[in-house]
Amino acid sequence: MADTAVDQLTEDQARAEFSRLTAELARHDALYHGQDAPEISDADYDALKRRALDIESRFPELTLADSPSQVVGAAVSAQFAPVRHGVPMLSLDNAFDAGEVADFEARIRRFLKLPADEPVAFVAEPKIDGLSASLRYEDGLLVRGATRGDGRTGEDVTANLRTLGDVPERLTGSGWPSVIEVRGEVYxxxxxxxxxxxxxEAAGTRTYANPRNFAAGSLRQKDATVTAQRPLRFFAYAWGEASAPFAETQWEALQALRSWGFPVNDRSRRVEDASGLTALYDGLQVDRAGLGYDIDGVVYKVDRLDWQHRLGFVARTPRWAIAHKFPAQQAQTVLEGIDIQVGRTGSHTPVARLHPVTVGGVVVRNATLHNADEIERLDVRIGDTVTLQRAGDVIPQILGVVDADRTGRGPPYEFPHNCVCPLKTALVKETNASGVESVVRRCTGELACPFQRIEHLKHFCSRRAFDIEGLGEKQLIAFHERGWISEPADIFRLARDPEKLDALRAEDGYGETSVRNLVAGIDARRTIGLDRFIYGLGVRDIGEQTSIVLARAFETWTAFEAACMAAADGIPGEDWVRLNEAHAVSPRVVAMLAEASPPADDPWPEASLDQKIALAFPGLAAPARRGLATLADDWGGLVRLADVARTEGPSEGLGQIAGVAGVGPVAARALALFFRETHNRAMVDALVAELDRIEDAEKPKSDTAVAGKTVVFTGALERFTRDEAKARAESLGAKVSGSVSKKTDYLVAGPGAGSKLAEAQKHGVAVLTEDEWLALIGG
Incomplete structure (x- = not known):
């Protein structure tokens, strides 16, 4: 399925593929941003994300809170104090060729309704391959420095950033606002x-794989004197919170930053239109090797700041900027072996063991092969010479086999049929309710499988979850092998077990101080936020963003637990799931089926199946009728579908979770299945018993007139484009819907409003003109 073009995927295939990509991207985000230890190349990551975004664009109903379009960066480490960014530090969309750059410019013109002869000016800047940082100045003095973190909250690394010679302690020149957050890249x-x-290497101490990892690791040192000894530099290129405007264009802003004492990249240029951007890109690509620092592309930003404001954001990325990435670097080496890694959910991932080779200045020894289907597609065999590709990270992508027709090749690789753990549990390829088979092979042993158990524990202790200081992967594995830790509650029991702690004190590498620090790190997590607790449980399909959404929706552990237990008692039948996954069968269609009572005997024996569906369920559109026809061969099948819609749906408890905006039925079903299992409930109860408190979730802010309100726009809007109106509403905390219901708060109607206006009047929804809407939101 990974080879199938996105426009050829069925809805069922897209759902399965999107779920796999979302989970894989989340894992790579955690490795790259949180641990400075990427497993795949930039190009490989970009390809995964690009495919996920293409699927999301074609099937927008798949979008959830933890979808690739919604996620930025990684969580904040507990070893640094959290810093809430005054303005979020967002990521950028990517372009990979000149055509996509031209599309970027065209989208801007359409959004702003610009005439064809009006030039669009951009600022183009080299995309530095380093670590983003934000510097807050008050009255010209540096008061705080932070990493990007997850885009909303970063890590306080002020002391470390003060050691960089490029970071001024006091702003020079004039014209700076009393409060300004200057942003840039540490490299x-x-x-x-x-x-x-x-x-x-000569001293036998740690070396780094590439400059980016080196910069990240150096800036995130606990001891700032270590950072001071590292050769780090800084380029300023943006700003966040500012108490007053200080420029009208991006180019003017860069000159202002330079005048205040910040280094600004000399290769930045102001150019016009897509042709100017691609010309600058081509020049930088030629000069790339001689710059003296790593870049992986060029960033393009609309120059006029008032246009940037109008363009706004879509999901977690600005409409007014894009990153044009460079192509990957390549090399060849020998595949010496294929190892299998077992993931937290039992997935068996093949990893290529390579003869070490230098690609773009980095020594490469491993590469992921993704799954058995990928191995078969590439037909890679042990002993083959393979072509690798990377674009800045450690582990590359295998593109193919060199001289695949040579004589004497080894036999095709046979993927294991049983788990590589001592239990040798059979591997399965899961199928969804529509019969679409996954490419991933999983061990069905769950927590009985020692590999899965240790991966669950690693996840539990990870930075986005409980983030227990002093309990890393090495310690977890050692304690697990001793039989000390087999479930999360055991971690907290260990901190209160004098016999085990005495045994640790007697070992090399521990001692009194190390044990005391370990106990302190564990005890510090006996109080945990609800979102981290939910994520730490390791429920399949529940990522970090979904955990945050769930925590905010239910607010307390008591309420969330009760909802999950109610959901566990109301998991829908497989036929109901199959019905809901059918093409064009929406919840409204299912509701229509549930309300219908078709007779057992066919009243229209001479009619075609499509005609029978139209007569039995008036009002169904042709796509929905075709979707139902794939599930029912005759009248009896239609009667059965109506019965399934009426009797086999989810309980109210499961519907409550699925109905939370940004969660959906897949995540809700995963929670229900998790809490239905007795051993999972016992694990959760034991963990809760060891904690002091699960903190209630922070309630969403509601400081605007439309925060939390549902808004629908209709008609030919004259004061702003539809995209601009939606972007502004969402930036103020409103939810923008495409259809009117009794839950809609406002309908903003322009000239020519039709059925939506009638629907709003039917439900008593407040109808506003464009001017009334602008007055409500403050212009």
Missing amino acids: APNDAFDAFNAAA
């Missing part, structure tokens, strides 16, 4: 990085 020059690695 390591290539020659300084190479010298550091050479000295570290």
Whole structure:
């Protein structure tokens, strides 16, 4: 299915593929941003995300809170104090060729309704491959420095950033606002990085895979004196919160930053239209190797700041900026073996073991092969020479086999049929309710499988979950092998077990101080936020963003637990799931079926199946009728579908979770299945018993007139484009819907409003003109 073009995917195939991609991208985000330890190349990651976004664009109903379009960065480490960004630090969409750059410009013109002869000016800047940072100045003095973190909250690394010579302690020049957050990239020059690695290797200390990892690891040191010894630099290129405007264009802003004492990249240029952007891109690509620092593309930003404001954001990315990525670098080496890694949910992932090779200045030894289907597609065999591709990270993508027709090749690789754990449990390829088979092979042993158990524990202790200081992967594995830790509650029991702690004190590498710090790290997590607790449970299909949404929706652990238990008692039947996954069968269609009472005997024996559906269920559109026809061969099948819609649906408890905006039926069903299992309930109860408190979730802010309100726009809007209206409403905390219901709060109607206006009047929804809407939101 991964080879099937997105426009050829059925809805069922898209749902399965999108779920796999979302989980895989979340894992790689955690490795890259949270642990500075990526497993795949930038190009490989970009390809995964690009496919996910294409699927999401074609099937927008799949979008959830933790979908790739909604996620930025990674969670904040507990070793640094959290810093809430005054203005979120968002990621950028990517372009990979000149055609996509032209599309970017065309989208801007359409959104702003610009005439064809009006030029659009951009600022183009080299995309530095480093670590984003934000510097807050008050009255010209540096008061705080932070990493990007998850885009909303970063890590306080003020002391570390003060050690960089490029970061001014006091702003120079004039014209700076009393409060200004200056943003830019911390990076390591290539020659300084190479010298550091050479000295570290000679001394037998840690070396780094590439300058980006080096910069990230150096900036996130607990001891700022360590950072001070590292050759780090800084380029300023943006700003966040500002108490007053200080420029009218992006270009003017860069000049202002330079005048205040910040380094601004000399290769930044102001150009016009897509042709100017691609010309600058081509020049930077030629000069890339001689810059002295790593870049992986060029960032394009609309120059006029008033246009940036109008363009706004879509999901978690600005409409007014895009990153044009460079193509990947390649090399060849020998595949020496294929190892299998077992994931938290039992997935068996093949990893290529390679003869070490240098690609773009980085030594590469491993590459993911994704799954058995990918191995078969590439026909890679042990002993083959393979072509690799990378674009800035450690682990590349395998593109194919060199000289696949040579004589003497080894036999085709046979993927294991049983788990590689001692239990040798059979592997299965799961299918969804529509019979679409997953490409992933999983061990069915769940927590009985030692590999899955240890992966669950790693997830529980990860930075986005409980983030227990001093309990890393090495310690977890050691304690698990001793039989000390087999479930999360055991971690907290260990901190109160004198016998085990005494045994640790007697071992090399521990001692009194280490044990005391370990106990303190564990005890510090006996109080945990509800969202981290939910994520730490490791429920399949429940990512970090979905955990945040659930926590805010239910607010307390008591309410969330009660909802999950109610959901566990009301899991819908497989036929109901199959019905809801059929093409064009929406919840409204299912509701129509449930309300219908077709007779057992066919009243229209001479009619075609499509005619029978139209007569039995008046009002169904042709796509929905075709979707039902794929599930029912005759009249009896239609009667059965109506019965399924009426009697086999989810309980009210499951519907309550699925109805939370940003959660949906897949995540709700995963929670219900998790809490239905007795051993999972016992695990959760034991964990809760060891904690002091699960903190209630922070309630969403409601400081605008339309926060939390549902708004629908209709008609030919004259004061703004539809996209601009939607973007502004969402930025103020409103929910924008495409249809009117009794839950709609406002309908904003322009000239030519039709059926939606009638629907709003039917439900008593407040109808506003464009001017009334602008007055409500403050212009």
